[in-house]
Amino acid sequence: MGGVVIAKFLCMAKARKEYEAIVTCTMGCAFFGAPFKGSEMAKVALLYSSVFGNDAYESLLSFMRTETNDTLDEVVSDFMEIREKLVPKIELFCAYEEVPTDVAYAERMVNSPKMSSLTQHKFFRAGAKKLMEVGFSGLPGTHFVTKESAVLPGTHTIGLTVGHADLIRFESITSEKFVPVKMALTSMVQTARINARKRTSGQNLLSHKFVNQVRRSLEGVDMRQKFRAKVEQRQTTSWLTSEPQYQQWMAIGDSAKPLRSPHMWLKGGPGLGKTNASLAAIHTIGQTQLQEQQTESAGRNETFLAYFLCERSSGYDTAEDVLKNLITQLIDQEESLAQHARWFVPNPGYRGAASDDSLRSDLDTPASGAKATATVDNLWQCLQDMIEDPIVSSIHVIISNFHLLDSGESTTALLVKLREDAFSTVATPRVNHRARWLITSRDDQHIRSHLTAKCIAVIDLENDREYGGKVKIARQKHAKDTVTKLRQTKKYSSDLASYIRNSIESQSEDEKWIDSLCLLLGAMPNNSSSLTIRKWLREMSRYSINRLVDHARDTILSQNEDLTLEIDELLQTLTIAYEPPTLADLAVLTEIEDIQQLTELVRKCSPVLQIGEVSEDRNKVIFGHPEFRDHLITLYHGDSEQRKRYHGSMAWRCFKYIEKSYDRGQNGDAKGMRSLALTERIIDDSNVLVMANEDEEPDDAGPQVKRPLSVARTQSSTSIDILAKDFQMLRVSFSTTTGTSGAEMKAYGANGSEIFRQ
Numbered sequence: 001m002g003g004v005v006i007a008k009f010l011c012m013a014k015a016r017k018e019y020e021a022i023v024t025c026t027m028g029c030a031f032f033g034a035p036f037k038g039s040e041m042a043k044v045a046l047l048y049s050s051v052f053g054n055d056a057y058e059s060l061l062s063f064m065r066t067e068t069n070d071t072l073d074e075v076v077s078d079f080m081e082i083r084e085k086l087v088p089k090i091e092l093f094c095a096y097e098e099v100p101t102d103v104a105y106a107e108r109m110v111n112s113p114k115m116s117s118l119t120q121h122k123f124f125r126a127g128a129k130k131l132m133e134v135g136f137s138g139l140p141g142t143h144f145v146t147k148e149s150a151v152l153p154g155t156h157t158i159g160l161t162v163g164h165a166d167l168i169r170f171e172s173i174t175s176e177k178f179v180p181v182k183m184a185l186t187s188m189v190q191t192a193r194i195n196a197r198k199r200t201s202g203q204n205l206l207s208h209k210f211v212n213q214v215r216r217s218l219e220g221v222d223m224r225q226k227f228r229a230k231v232e233q234r235q236t237t238s239w240l241t242s243e244p245q246y247q248q249w250m251a252i253g254d255s256a257k258p259l260r261s262p263h264m265w266l267k268g269g270p271g272l273g274k275t276n277a278s279l280a281a282i283h284t285i286g287q288t289q290l291q292e293q294q295t296e297s298a299g300r301n302e303t304f305l306a307y308f309l310c311e312r313s314s315g316y317d318t319a320e321d322v323l324k325n326l327i328t329q330l331i332d333q334e335e336s337l338a339q340h341a342r343w344f345v346p347n348p349g350y351r352g353a354a355s356d357d358s359l360r361s362d363l364d365t366p367a368s369g370a371k372a373t374a375t376v377d378n379l380w381q382c383l384q385d386m387i388e389d390p391i392v393s394s395i396h397v398i399i400s401n402f403h404l405l406d407s408g409e410s411t412t413a414l415l416v417k418l419r420e421d422a423f424s425t426v427a428t429p430r431v432n433h434r435a436r437w438l439i440t441s442r443d444d445q446h447i448r449s450h451l452t453a454k455c456i457a458v459i460d461l462e463n464d465r466e467y468g469g470k471v472k473i474a475r476q477k478h479a480k481d482t483v484t485k486l487r488q489t490k491k492y493s494s495d496l497a498s499y500i501r502n503s504i505e506s507q508s509e510d511e512k513w514i515d516s517l518c519l520l521l522g523a524m525p526n527n528s529s530s531l532t533i534r535k536w537l538r539e540m541s542r543y544s545i546n547r548l549v550d551h552a553r554d555t556i557l558s559q560n561e562d563l564t565l566e567i568d569e570l571l572q573t574l575t576i577a578y579e580p581p582t583l584a585d586l587a588v589l590t591e592i593e594d595i596q597q598l599t600e601l602v603r604k605c606s607p608v609l610q611i612g613e614v615s616e617d618r619n620k621v622i623f624g625h626p627e628f629r630d631h632l633i634t635l636y637h638g639d640s641e642q643r644k645r646y647h648g649s650m651a652w653r654c655f656k657y658i659e660k661s662y663d664r665g666q667n668g669d670a671k672g673m674r675s676l677a678l679t680e681r682i683i684d685d686s687n688v689l690v691m692a693n694e695d696e697e698p699d700d701a702g703p704q705v706k707r708p709l710s711v712a713r714t715q716s717s718t719s720i721d722i723l724a725k726d727f728q729m730l731r732v733s734f735s736t737t738t739g740t741s742g743a744e745m746k747a748y749g750a751n752g753s754e755i756f757r758q
Contacts, residue, residue: 003034027192028091037149096150268461271510278400323379402441415450
């Protein structure tokens with residue numbers, strides 16, 4: 001009855017605060033023949049008590065009787081309630097006897113040589129005789145504890161082909177009888193490692209404040225929101241999901257099998273289905289992950305999913321962006337993993353005291369209080385620590401369109417890390433491969449040189465004949481579906497729709513080309529004749545996707561010659577903005593303050609530009625297709641100095657808007673607020689952008705002076721912290737990345753709260 005004692009002990013510990021931690025730290029219990037519903041043998045034991053006069057045990061033995069027993073039921077009920085309320089639950093294993101215990105066992109015990117001296121006692125001999133006559137004679141072949149009494153609901157149970165006394169007796173660890181017990185105990189121990197971390201993290205061992213500080217220190221774009229927006233705009237199915245190699249990589253949970261390589265590179269040219277394959281994998285794994293979490297076995301096979309959709313825009317185009325986002329996604333799924341990223345926390349209260357109230361002269365040092373900067377090396381090590389954490393059973397990592405990352409030192413460093421990780425798995429047992437990586441990209445040389453290896457599985461969409469036919473079929477289907485939607489919108493006749501579809505299928509380069517062409521075709525006036533459409537299509541079908549974009553831009557400018565400067569300013573601003581802006585944002589960024597004029601400009605730029613209607617892009621100005629933006633970035637910002645100057649101009653427009661909008665003092669008191677003029681220059685030989693403040697009025701102490709507000713260093717990732725006392729302790733952070741088209745500006749109030757971001 002030791003199992004019942006354990007259950008009662010945990011109930012008592014739960015009721016006393018000083019012992020409650022024992023319950024919290026109890027991960028599993030293994031019971032062998034515990035009489036949770038009593039035992040018939042309690043009757044025999046009661047008889048024994050009456051024969052030998054052991055009255056002190058009568059209450060305990062009465063407790064074990066199988067008749068209606070409120071006390072025993074209460075213990076079991078309380079124990080199961082405690083188990084159910086714990087997250088995760090206590091793992092339970094119950095073993096029961098399958099062989100009845102007969103009278104011969106008791107006779108052997110009485111006649112045993114070890115008990116000979118005891119059995120000589122006349123009282124014992126008389127009692128034993130009475131016990132044998134009355135007790136066992138009525139219970140031949142009796143189970144001490146029945147299966148119904150030994151098994152608790154919702155637990156892992158096994159029956160052992162032994163009697164009650166031999167339930168915990170095994171010849172050796174290799175004996176056949178011990179095998180199922182060993183498997184159950186091993187599973188319980190392995191699960192305990194995961195559940196202990198989960199349960200203790202639920203006990204606030206890591207405060208929400210600390211976890212949020214980790215998130216803020218690695219803050220980036222919301223990738224889940226970006227995925228939802230992508231799903232709303234395009235299909236999440238792909239023919240690749242039916243490929244055996246791809247299916248094996250995606251499998252999780254019980255269906256997962258050891259892989260030849262946990263690293264897979266899906267490569268190919270534009271429009272061959274790489275993005276769709278990534279979205280389909282994210283969607284499929286996410287759904288399976290959700291189903292796992294809704295079952296009782298969620299704690300047993302904890303599966304994680306992290307992904308990054310690369311783009312040519314700020315926040316989406318550096319290796320640091322990728323790693324920081326993957327880390328924060330894992331923390332969102334399991335907050336206890338935040339402990340591995342504690343080195344990045346800049347809060348002095350956690351990582352040591354330092355002042356943020358002045359410009360740091362050494363920009364290479366970490367932020368105040370942090371012990372590590374967000375470099376590829378440090379972020380990669382943090383990610384590996386998370387993957388190796390006992391709470392992580394398996395993780396799928398997907399990086400889509402890797403070729404869109406800035407091809408600088410940080411991206412090369414990440415490729416080196418991926419290659420080294422792939423080689424390290426060769427010497428690792430396949431069952432120990434926790435992380436599965438899927439990289440999709442074009443077959444660019446700098447990527448190929450690192451990801452071409454025997455230890456990395458490759459799916460080549462361009463050069464593999466097996467996939468070539470499937471890609472063509474998928475492209476034809478995409479053309480058919482796109483033209484069908486276009487016909488419904490434009491009310492084309494059947495013969496015109498058939499002509500368009502056949503022309504596109506015969507001339508199409510890829511799915512992106514099909515989308516771009518149909519988008520431009522849909523922008524033609526509704527009263528266009530069939531002959532006009534055929535003529536336009538015959539000419540446009542010979543153009544590459546870049547020429548299509550150039551043609552669309554030239555057409556817009558030629559139709560609005562009096563607005564050329566405004567349209568160019570609008571397009572140039574949108575190619576460099578941190579995220580799709582609203583019309584109000586555009587009024588600040590372009591200095592075209594008339595919202596109606598801006599709305600009309602956007603309308604005139606259709607289909608290159610449009611007002612978003614779904615998800616995160618609702619009521620924001622966006623490009624009709626991502627390819628439009630990618631090509632215009634090259635057109636407008638091919639020169640690095642030109643790009644940097646435009647970054648600075650946009651930042652200053654935002655800065656002037658903040659100055660105009662920010663509270664200038666109580667009751668309009670603007671004392672201490674100065675109108676600032678900004679000058680900027682680029683040091684020719686070092687690509688350093690210097691921004692300075694010019695006082696419009698001279699100080700009392702002397703003539704007009706210039707005060708440097710910030711200096712930008714020229715490494716792959718640049719961060720400028722400005723403490724502008726002239727703006728009532730307003731702190732502005734302006735970030736840019738060399739070799740990219742993105743910039744980000746943030747403004748913070750005196751209390752540290754973010755009040756502006758662009």
